[in-house]
Amino acid sequence: MASQFSSQFRLSITRALGHQLAEAFDELAPAPLTPENLDRLDEQAEAERLSSRSGVYQLYRRGEFVYVGKADKRLSGRLSQHLRKISGRSNISPSEISFKCLYVAEDFSAVAPEKLLIKKYKADGHIPWNTNGFGNKDPGQRRDRTALSADHFDALFPIDLDRQVDGLGTGEHQLADLLAKIKSGLPYNFRFQKDSRFDAVSVTVPSAALTADAVFRLVAPALPEDWQISALMGYVIMYPDKGADYPSGFRYYRGVTVTEEQPKRVPAGEAGTLFEDEDEDEDEEDPQ
Incomplete structure (x- = not known):
């Protein structure tokens, strides 16, 4: 019981750790998020x-503090994922992004240092990307039909279909092999249902420097009649659902026909509760 001459003291170790981490970050200067600087991280760790x-x-982003994250294995690997993701988005460029980082000893990671920082910076009104879906894994089919809020990361920075697909080779490709190359060559997820018929179909790729849009225009006519490719704001899907419309869909490839649509929106912050921001591990593969 408190009185004028006595009270109870509660020591919050986690709060103290959060403040010490923030102070350590304050002593660092942001560096551009480039492959060269990420290589330097590994060199520093080795040295x-x-x-x-x-x-x-x-x-x-442009000097504004937008996100706190963690890397369970390699900081350079997780940051490389972010660099690649941003490179495949519209309305944003990797040249706008900079970073700071702190190596954390394994025995300290158990206290979830990123959660301590998130709690502190949210209270200060920072880190908007920690609540808008930036760090989410592919939510899977259960979220394909979810309308995004106007402030969701995918709504602000939708995927760029004019981005060149890396690793394509010219000539004739088995459709199954070509789909795998498209998936690995895009900086955003391309999720599709596998089908044994794809092994018996060939597609001719005229150039190794094709955009995602150009490749999907090649693939769609080679698919079975009831299939379509749907470009959603955050990723691309391909299923036997021809004629289906998705709330966040903005381009559909149905055979030789390509259709543009206006994505649906909900008020800012409303749909974001459906996407619990979860900083994914750098070695985790996207679900098929």
């Missing part, structure tokens, strides 16, 4: 013989 290359990081 300093760090026992762990995991840690926490901050992202900035």
